[in-house]
Amino acid sequence: MAHIWPIGGGKGGSGKSFLTCALGRLLAGLGKKTLLIDLDLGAANLHTLLNIPYPAKSLSDFIRRKYPSLENIVLETPVPDLFLISGANDTLDIANLPYEQKIKTMRAIGKLNFDCILLDLGAGTSFNTLDFFLISQNGIFIATPEPTSIENVYRLIRSIYFRRIRQYFTASDFKALEEEAVQYFGNGAYAKPECIMQMVQRIYPETGIKLDNDFNNYKFKLILNQLHKQDDAGLGPQICKLIEKHLGLKIDFSGNIAYDEHVHDAICQRVSFLDRYPYTRTAGDLRELSKQIIYSAGDQLMINYS
Amino acid sequence: MEKKFAKLNYYEMLDLKPDATLFEIRHAYNVSLQLYQTDSLISYSFFSPEERKTIQDLLEKAYLTLINEKKRQDYDEELIRLGVLDETAKKPVVKTPVSVFDINRAQGKTGPIKNATVALRAKVIENQVISEILSREEVSGPDLQMIRKELAVPLEHIAQETKIRIDYLHGIEGDDVQALPATVFLKGFIKAYLKCLCLEPVDEICRRYMNRSAFCGGKA
Ligand SMILES: Nc1ncnc2c1ncn2[C@@H]1O[C@H](COP(=O)(O)OP(=O)(O)OP(=O)(O)O)[C@@H](O)[C@H]1O
Ligand SMILES: [Mg+2]
Numbered sequence: 001m002a003h004i005w006p007i008g009g010g011k012g013g014s015g016k017s018f019l020t021c022a023l024g025r026l027l028a029g030l031g032k033k034t035l036l037i038d039l040d041l042g043a044a045n046l047h048t049l050l051n052i053p054y055p056a057k058s059l060s061d062f063i064r065r066k067y068p069s070l071e072n073i074v075l076e077t078p079v080p081d082l083f084l085i086s087g088a089n090d091t092l093d094i095a096n097l098p099y100e101q102k103i104k105t106m107r108a109i110g111k112l113n114f115d116c117i118l119l120d121l122g123a124g125t126s127f128n129t130l131d132f133f134l135i136s137q138n139g140i141f142i143a144t145p146e147p148t149s150i151e152n153v154y155r156l157i158r159s160i161y162f163r164r165i166r167q168y169f170t171a172s173d174f175k176a177l178e179e180e181a182v183q184y185f186g187n188g189a190y191a192k193p194e195c196i197m198q199m200v201q202r203i204y205p206e207t208g209i210k211l212d213n214d215f216n217n218y219k220f221k222l223i224l225n226q227l228h229k230q231d232d233a234g235l236g237p238q239i240c241k242l243i244e245k246h247l248g249l250k251i252d253f254s255g256n257i258a259y260d261e262h263v264h265d266a267i268c269q270r271v272s273f274l275d276r277y278p279y280t281r282t283a284g285d286l287r288e289l290s291k292q293i294i295y296s297a298g299d300q301l302m303i304n305y306s
Numbered sequence: 307m308e309k310k311f312a313k314l315n316y317y318e319m320l321d322l323k324p325d326a327t328l329f330e331i332r333h334a335y336n337v338s339l340q341l342y343q344t345d346s347l348i349s350y351s352f353f354s355p356e357e358r359k360t361i362q363d364l365l366e367k368a369y370l371t372l373i374n375e376k377k378r379q380d381y382d383e384e385l386i387r388l389g390v391l392d393e394t395a396k397k398p399v400v401k402t403p404v405s406v407f408d409i410n411r412a413q414g415k416t417g418p419i420k421n422a423t424v425a426l427r428a429k430v431i432e433n434q435v436i437s438e439i440l441s442r443e444e445v446s447g448p449d450l451q452m453i454r455k456e457l458a459v460p461l462e463h464i465a466q467e468t469k470i471r472i473d474y475l476h477g478i479e480g481d482d483v484q485a486l487p488a489t490v491f492l493k494g495f496i497k498a499y500l501k502c503l504c505l506e507p508v509d510e511i512c513r514r515y516m517n518r519s520a521f522c523g524g525k526a
Binding site: 116145150154188194232235238239242245246247248292 | 310314341345348349350352353354355427
């Protein structure tokens, strides 16, 4: 079974698609059979970054049952060992992906026969983004060193924490749980997963233990992208520490990626940044990161829906 | 989440080891003040204003407890009683006699201390008031005090670091001849004081303090 790395980031433009693509190329370059899945259906980009301007098939063909299996819609790319499931030409908004379709897609992803699968998720915190992020234990958060981006990544992290708790309960039980939390902690508790978690531990101790287990097993990572020279390189570890201290979630900082104007040039010319500018700081950072990621793959974790 | 944070013990709150020195505690508190201040890039969008206030209050309480010898001892005993702290984690502070000329002790041992030293050096270089004082022919006790205040270093900190009694230090800053030790000791004290504040060159500044025309130094 493949290792799956969902890549999310809350804020648009932080570099999710660029990073997905670059990591994909590097993993494929290491001889890993690698698949990129563009799940940013409203605003799919990966095909363009890979210079496949008119993808013949896309995810909506699977969802609309034009093809029976995900394998049928896998596209080859100009890069050896690198494959793509495109999200292009989609009239379908993933935020409206019906529940059954989503489960079906997630199960199918879990069964695909690749070494590595990278998921490019859309910005924001829609349920679909959250559920796809939780498809494996290896979720990667990406942000830039700007207050807006950091704000959104915190929001995404909280939403994912929340969503994981939510997955263990029926809608009505969860609502009761939320009300209980508000009773106990006051009005702010609605938006706070850590408060809900305390209520779970109190009222459903067994589920509390399972959740604790889940959260201990997650190997979430944070990457900071587009660091300028004047930015504080120590920012990432401090963010992770804050999250661990106050949210109780362990997130490993994987590293900084330097900002480089040539990224823009490479994207405009539709060439691989890594191939065109291999000796830049940014390319070095990306290579370092790909090694880190491949050596720290956690177990898979498919969500059981109640 | 402040609930979660509130459950940490004071050492954990400030990211300290149980045997942290006063210097390390001050440093850790300064770092945490910066981390939790309103315009910190790292924490500003993480907390509501109320949560931030709660955390800042907790940190202050932690700091004021750990910085006070008696309170810290009581707190440690409480932690040991609760089984949170291992008795052996607190190495008993061995009081050994130290030479007054042993003035290198405070420097370059551990990370935070090194960083603090670097920060202090930078401040000394950048600060206008300090540069002005250090360019004079003579340096008086009140001059030293002014420098120390510019650097925001409490006198107790110097006492702790140099192991010089605080009344001597008061005497040095107040040019209080009565309170000063014999000249031979005084020179050592001044040098230790200067090193503690990263003021250089030590020998030269010491000379400008000792050789003032209106100053008759310590007792013979
Ligand atoms: N390390 C970098 N140095 C310089 N520019 C970068 C870097 N990473 C990304 N960019 C720039 O940021 C832009 C946005 O990147 P990208 O499309 O990957 O973001 P995204 O997170 O996928 O956005 P969206 O949420 O809209 O899909 C790119 O067009 C690229 O020019
Ligand atoms: Mg994108």
